[in-house]
Amino acid sequence: MKLNISSIPKVDKVLSFPAVASLLERHPKPIVLTAVRSVLETLRMDSREGILLKAIDERHLCGLIAQELENVVAPSLRPVVNGTGVVIHTNLGRSLLAESACRQILEVAQRYSNLEMEMATGERGERYSHVEALLCELTGAEAALVVNNNAAAVLLALSGLAAGKEVIVSRGELVEIGGSFRIPDVMRLSGGILKEVGTTNRTHLKDYQAAISQETALLLKVHTSNFSVVGFTAEVSVDQLVRCGTEAKIPVMADIGSGSLLDLSRHGITGETPVQEYLKAGVDVITCSGDKMLGGPQAGIILGKRYIVSKLKKEQLLRALRIDKLTLAALEATLRLYRDEREAVAEIPTLRMLTMQPAALKAKASSCLRQIRSRIPSSVKLKVVAGNSQVGGGSLPLLNLPTFLIAIEADNWPPQRIDAAFRQCKTPVLGRINKGQYLLDLRTLQHADIPALIDAMSIFT
Numbered sequence: 001m002k003l004n005i006s007s008i009p010k011v012d013k014v015l016s017f018p019a020v021a022s023l024l025e026r027h028p029k030p031i032v033l034t035a036v037r038s039v040l041e042t043l044r045m046d047s048r049e050g051i052l053l054k055a056i057d058e059r060h061l062c063g064l065i066a067q068e069l070e071n072v073v074a075p076s077l078r079p080v081v082n083g084t085g086v087v088i089h090t091n092l093g094r095s096l097l098a099e100s101a102c103r104q105i106l107e108v109a110q111r112y113s114n115l116e117m118e119m120a121t122g123e124r125g126e127r128y129s130h131v132e133a134l135l136c137e138l139t140g141a142e143a144a145l146v147v148n149n150n151a152a153a154v155l156l157a158l159s160g161l162a163a164g165k166e167v168i169v170s171r172g173e174l175v176e177i178g179g180s181f182r183i184p185d186v187m188r189l190s191g192g193i194l195k196e197v198g199t200t201n202r203t204h205l206k207d208y209q210a211a212i213s214q215e216t217a218l219l220l221k222v223h224t225s226n227f228s229v230v231g232f233t234a235e236v237s238v239d240q241l242v243r244c245g246t247e248a249k250i251p252v253m254a255d256i257g258s259g260s261l262l263d264l265s266r267h268g269i270t271g272e273t274p275v276q277e278y279l280k281a282g283v284d285v286i287t288c289s290g291d292k293m294l295g296g297p298q299a300g301i302i303l304g305k306r307y308i309v310s311k312l313k314k315e316q317l318l319r320a321l322r323i324d325k326l327t328l329a330a331l332e333a334t335l336r337l338y339r340d341e342r343e344a345v346a347e348i349p350t351l352r353m354l355t356m357q358p359a360a361l362k363a364k365a366s367s368c369l370r371q372i373r374s375r376i377p378s379s380v381k382l383k384v385v386a387g388n389s390q391v392g393g394g395s396l397p398l399l400n401l402p403t404f405l406i407a408i409e410a411d412n413w414p415p416q417r418i419d420a421a422f423r424q425c426k427t428p429v430l431g432r433i434n435k436g437q438y439l440l441d442l443r444t445l446q447h448a449d450i451p452a453l454i455d456a457m458s459i460f461t
C-alpha cells in the first residue's frame with residue numbers, strides 16, 4: 001500500500017499494521033501510541049510545509065515508528081562523549097566520579113545504611129557526621145557541613161549569619177555564575193542586606209572599613225571564578241580582610257566556588273588558591289562546590305569555625321537544602337582519595353584530566369585514531385593537531401592547557417554539519433569548531449567513549 005500526503009492514515013489503521021501490532025506485544029500500549037502519534041504528527045507537519053514530497057509506504061512508516069519508540073523508551077538522561085576539552089563542563093554534568101565513589105553509591109543505594117543513626121547508642125545521628133571529620137582532617141577546618149550545592153551553601157550561610165543585617169561585598173565581586181546564581185539575588189533571598197563597596201575594578205581596605213557599622217553582620221569575599229578583571233585594578237587580599245574583620249569583631253566569609261583541595265601548581269595549574277590557604281588565613285567560614293575542582297558529586301561544602309557551623313546546623317532552612325544519601329556516599333569516597341595526593345590525582349577523573357601532560361595526550365590521540373580509522377570511508381580525513389583545553393566550571397578562566405585534538409574533515413561536511421549530526425547520534429558526540437575545523441579534544445575523551453565514537457562515524461557512510 002502506498003501512502004501519500006493526503007492519505008496519512010489514522011492511528012487505529014496504523015495500529016493494525018502487523019509490524020506495529022508486534023510492537024504492541026513487546027511494549028505497553030500508551031507508549032506505542034505516543035510513538036505512533038508523534039510520527040504521524042511529524043508527517044502531517046512535513047506535508048503541510050511541503051517537505052514530504054514522495055509517498056511513503058507501510059514499511060517505511062513502521063520503520064519510523066519503531067525508531068521513535070526506541071527514542072521514547074530510551075532514558076532521557078544518558079551519557080554523551082565530551083570532546084570539547086572543557087573538563088568541568090556544567091551542561092555535561094561537571095565532574096565524572098572516581099571508581100570508588102561509583103562503587104560506594106551502589107553499595108549505599110541497594111541496602112539500608114547508617115545514614116542518620118549512631119550505632120554505638122542506637123540513637124539518631126547526623127548525616128553530616130559521615131564527612132565532617134574527614135573534611136576537617138583534610139582542610140584544617142574546625143567544623144564542616146555539606147548541603148545540596150554551593151548555591152545552597154551560600155544561601156544557608158547568609159541566611160543563618162546575616163538575615164536582617166548588612167553584608168559588605170566589593171562591587172568587583174558581585175558575580176553571576178552560569179546564569180542562575182547571582183550574589184545580589186541570593187543575598188535578597190537570604191534576607192541579608194547587600195552593602196556594596198568600592199568600584200568594579202578597584203576596592204580598597206578603607207572602603208570596607210568605612211562601610212562597617214552596628215548593622216554589619218558579615219564581610220563577604222566572592223571568588224571571581226569565571227572572569228578576570230585586568231588593567232587598573234585593586235582588591236583587598238584575604239589576609240587584609242581577615243585583619244579588618246578581627247579588628248571590628250565581624251566574621252569574614254569567602255565563597256570560593258571551585259574548591260580545590262590540592263596545590264596543583266606542580267602540574268602547571270596555577271591561580272586557584274587551595275581551600276586550606278583560606279582557612280589558614282583565618283577566614284571564619286568558606287563555601288565551595290563538590291563537583292568543580294574537587295571532582296566529586298554535586299554538593300555544597302561549608303567549612304569554618306565551630307560556632308558558625310553549629311549555628312548553621314540549627315537552621316530550619318538546612319532541612320530543605322540537605323544533601324542526599326547517594327551524594328554523601330560519593331562525596332565521602334572522593335574525599336577519602338585526598339588522603340594520598342598521588343592517589344587523588346590518579347583516581348579522580350577531574351584531576352587526572354586536568355593534569356594530563358601533552359605527551360600522554362598525543363599518545364592517546366594516536367591510539368584513538370588507530371581504533372576509529374579503520375571504520376570510516378577513505379574520503380574522511382582524520383589528523384592529530386595541537387591546541388588548548390579549558391578547565392571550565394567557572395574555574396581558572398584564563399588558563400589554557402596544551403592538548404592534542406583529532407581534526408575531522410570530509411567533503412560536503414562543513415564542521416557545523418558534522419557537529420549537528422554527531423549531536424544526534426544515539427550516544428551524542430560533542431566536539432568544538434575552531435577556524436573552520438571540527439575538533440575532538442583528547443583531554444576529555446574517555447576510554448569508554450571509543451565504541452560510541454566509532455558508531456558516530458557511521459554518519460559519513
Ligand SMILES: *Cc1c(COP(=O)(O)O)cnc(C)c1O
Binds near residue numbers: 256290394
Ligand atoms: C560555581 C559557583 C557557585 C555555585 O555553585 P554550585 O555548586 O553550582 O551551586 C557559587 N559561587 C561561586 C564563586 C562559584 O564559582
